[in-house]
Amino acid sequence: MTACSSDVGLSAVRGSANMGMVRPENFVQCRDCGLWEPFDHGDGRCRRHAPSAAETMDEVAHWPLTRAEDSCGEGVLAANSKKRPIPCRRCIYWHHSPTGIEPVQRSDQLADWWRRAGRCLRFAPWPSAEPGGRAFRRVSHEDDSCSDGRET
Numbered sequence: 086m087t088a089c090s091s092d093v094g095l096s097a098v099r100g101s102a103n104m105g106m107v108r109p110e111n112f113v114q115c116r117d118c119g120l121w122e123p124f125d126h127g128d129g130r131c132r133r134h135a136p137s138a139a140e141t142m143d144e145v146a147h148w149p150l151t152r153a154e155d156s157c158g159e160g161v162l163a164a165n166s167k168k169r170p171i172p173c174r175r176c177i178y179w180h181h182s183p184t185g186i187e188p189v190q191r192s193d194q195l196a197d198w199w200r201r202a203g204r205c206l207r208f209a210p211w212p213s214a215e216p217g218g219r220a221f222r223r224v225s226h227e228d229d230s231c232s233d234g235r236e237t
């Protein structure tokens with residue numbers, strides 16, 4: 086039996102983890118990626134994806150921290166592409182009212198943050214392993230951004 090291309094990719098990823106040498110060709114390092122937001126000493130935020138739905142109300146979206154030397158197969162080389170994250174305030178998927186959000190039992194952000202917050206409607210909720218679960222839209226700030234959004 087011959088290996089399919091995803092098998093080849095997987096073995097290369099395993100090789101990368103095991104030996105620190107081999108990477109699939111389409112891997113982009115965070116430091117070279119146009120969807121990465123660097124902020125401090127080799128750390129940054131991956132802005133590739135919009136937040137998924139949450140299981141409790143008014144959860145704040147936090148974009149994952151990665152290191153400059155991390156990599157993945159969904160990045161875009163900043164030098165070769167104009168693709169960049171777009172801000173939530175300019176995104177058609179951002180649901181926002183002029184008064185912002187009055188959160189239910191949340192104290193993880195300041196009042197001014199909530200005034201400039203809205204809900205991301207980009208993705209339908211993913212099915213879960215448990216029956217009867219509820220889905221709530223995650224909350225983002227107008228200055229947040231991602232690469233799944235679409236400009237108004």
Ligand code: SF4
Nearest residue numbers: 173176179205231234
């Ligand atoms: S830019 Fe749009 S899709 Fe991305 S997080 Fe903000 S509202 Fe969601």
